[in-house]
Amino acid sequence: MPFLLQRGPAEDVTALGWQIDDQETFEIVLARVANAGVRVSEATPEECNLRGVERLWRFPGPKGMATEIFTAPTTSTARLRMLQSGFVTGASGMGHVAITARQPDRVRGYYDRVFDARLSGWVQENIAGARLRIRFLRVNGRHHWVAVAGVQGLRIDPIRTVIQHLNTQVESLDDLLAAYERVIAHGFHMQWSAGQHTTDRELSFYCVTPSGFEWELGWNPIVVTPDLEEHWAPKTYDSISIWGHTPIGESVLTRLTQFRYAAASLRGGRPELPVLR
Numbered sequence: 001m002p003f004l005l006q007r008g009p010a011e012d013v014t015a016l017g018w019q020i021d022d023q024e025t026f027e028i029v030l031a032r033v034a035n036a037g038v039r040v041s042e043a044t045p046e047e048c049n050l051r052g053v054e055r056l057w058r059f060p061g062p063k064g065m066a067t068e069i070f071t072a073p074t075t076s077t078a079r080l081r082m083l084q085s086g087f088v089t090g091a092s093g094m095g096h097v098a099i100t101a102r103q104p105d106r107v108r109g110y111y112d113r114v115f116d117a118r119l120s121g122w123v124q125e126n127i128a129g130a131r132l133r134i135r136f137l138r139v140n141g142r143h144h145w146v147a148v149a150g151v152q153g154l155r156i157d158p159i160r161t162v163i164q165h166l167n168t169q170v171e172s173l174d175d176l177l178a179a180y181e182r183v184i185a186h187g188f189h190m191q192w193s194a195g196q197h198t199t200d201r202e203l204s205f206y207c208v209t210p211s212g213f214e215w216e217l218g219w220n221p222i223v224v225t226p227d228l229e230e231h232w233a234p235k236t237y238d239s240i241s242i243w244g245h246t247p248i249g250e251s252v253l254t255r256l257t258q259f260r261y262a263a264a265s266l267r268g269g270r271p272e273l274p275v276l277r
Contacts, residue, residue: 015068017070018067038060053072063272091140104148108148123199131153134147142224143200144200162213164213168218173220176194180217189248192205197221206245
């Protein structure tokens with residue numbers, strides 16, 4: 001699934017796309033959503049063309065995002081022109097997203113119910129002054145496709161954007177280092193320094209997109225192979241990183257802004273989830 005950038009008022013992520021391998025599974029997912037009383041609509045030919053797929057269906061997802069599912073992406077044999085040697089996609093998808101939520105258990109339940117998401121593990125840690133519990137969910141060999149974070153003991157959401165970050169994975173360490181240098185050279189804001197995660201052992205760094213959410217670029221995470229899947233037992237970690245991932249340029253203003261969004265979330269804001277009957 002490609003990135004689709006469109007001009008609009010949101011300045012945010014508005015949809016996440018999921019490729020489903022076979023028609024039988026596709027029909028099962030659609031039936032689950034329809035039976036739960038959630039409205040499903042088919043995309044127009046123009047919308048499908050923009051996304052590079054033959055057909056696509058859409059229904060409401062967490063925090064006002066649309067969930068889009070498709071079975072047949074259009075492909076090309078033309079070589080890509082890019083600065084990286086390549087990105088790791090294929091059967092495991094493009095990467096992952098992280099979401100903060102006032103009701104993280106309900107968000108996790110959404111992905112459980114719709115996609116049979118499996119729990120890979122938890123992290124409990126203080127991040128930017130908040131005590132977070134993060135749930136890591138997978139749907140294939142990638143350690144997690146969705147990470148759902150909540151502030152323990154409080155129904156608040158300190159993040160303005162729908163997602164906290166997205167992740168893409170490069171093929172080589174040289175790709176990662178070169179991208180790190182480009183982020184700095186082009187003057188983009190680096191949010192977290194290079195480091196290695198406890199959960200999936202991925203080496204990565206985080207920069208800030210013009211829309212405000214973070215972009216994590218990573219290399220060499222754990223792959224949950226069929227052998228690992230058979231004996232996988234979710235673990236809880238007390239730190240998100242083995243080393244590194246220290247904040248860069250964090251200020252008092254950054255903290256105050258997060259407190260402001262957290263306070264606003266107590267008063268409501270965007271709907272967290274569609275109603276699943």
